[in-house]
Amino acid sequence: MEFFESLKKRRSVYNINKEVKVTEEEILNVIETAVLYTPSAYNSESQRAVVLLNDKHDLLWEIVKDEIKKVVKPEDYKVSETKINSFKNGHGTVLFFDDILTTNELMTKFPLYKDNFYRWSIEQNGMLQGNVWVGLETLGLGASLQHYNELIEKRVKEEFGIDENWQLIAQLPFGNLAEVPAEKTKKALIERLKVIK
Numbered sequence: 001m002e003f004f005e006s007l008k009k010r011r012s013v014y015n016i017n018k019e020v021k022v023t024e025e026e027i028l029n030v031i032e033t034a035v036l037y038t039p040s041a042y043n044s045e046s047q048r049a050v051v052l053l054n055d056k057h058d059l060l061w062e063i064v065k066d067e068i069k070k071v072v073k074p075e076d077y078k079v080s081e082t083k084i085n086s087f088k089n090g091h092g093t094v095l096f097f098d099d100i101l102t103t104n105e106l107m108t109k110f111p112l113y114k115d116n117f118y119r120w121s122i123e124q125n126g127m128l129q130g131n132v133w134v135g136l137e138t139l140g141l142g143a144s145l146q147h148y149n150e151l152i153e154k155r156v157k158e159e160f161g162i163d164e165n166w167q168l169i170a171q172l173p174f175g176n177l178a179e180v181p182a183e184k185t186k187k188a189l190i191e192r193l194k195v196i197k
């Protein structure tokens, strides 16, 4: 039941801060459990995650700002800066990767399913992201899902010493939930779910 309660409560939370009321151990336990128990096609376990805390978390978002500054018009930068600072205000960030060596090996080993392996690698990564996101909610933490991938991948790998074969897929900045977001309306279930018997 706890899982479904948290599934319902999980939101994209942009107003987060560093005042978390849970321990680092509790946070890491949630992320470790999600990494260990999220399934993968052919049990490839190609999903990878990196948890950035303290000054490493801050550094990530400084990198994002640096790289954004290079590509946006100077007059547009302020808006990006404010948004990225809201992620930096958080307590930590989970980076999600796929180990492309593992995925490529499967493509070679099972040529019949070659085209599916890339798609599955993204799908299983999404399952992991969802589990971590809901898992952090069970601790009362807020988070949002970000995608600055191509923009920051090279610098992230250099700064944090990450394996060249890990492809960056998403970033989940998290922290103390400072404000519950306004409710969103949902499409009627009847449009999205059919029960056929």
Ligand SMILES: Cc1cc2nc3c(=O)[nH]c(=O)nc-3n(C[C@H](O)[C@H](O)[C@H](O)COP(=O)(O)O)c2cc1C
Pocket: 010, 011, 012, 013, 144, 145, 146, 147, 181, 184
């Ligand atoms: C695959 C995926 C990609 C997303 N990408 C982003 C993103 O790049 N930036 C962002 O702020 N939110 C992103 N979101 C969050 C969605 O916009 C959000 O989950 C959706 O509007 C529902 O709102 P809720 O999370 O508050 O329930 C993404 C969500 C998913 C599932």
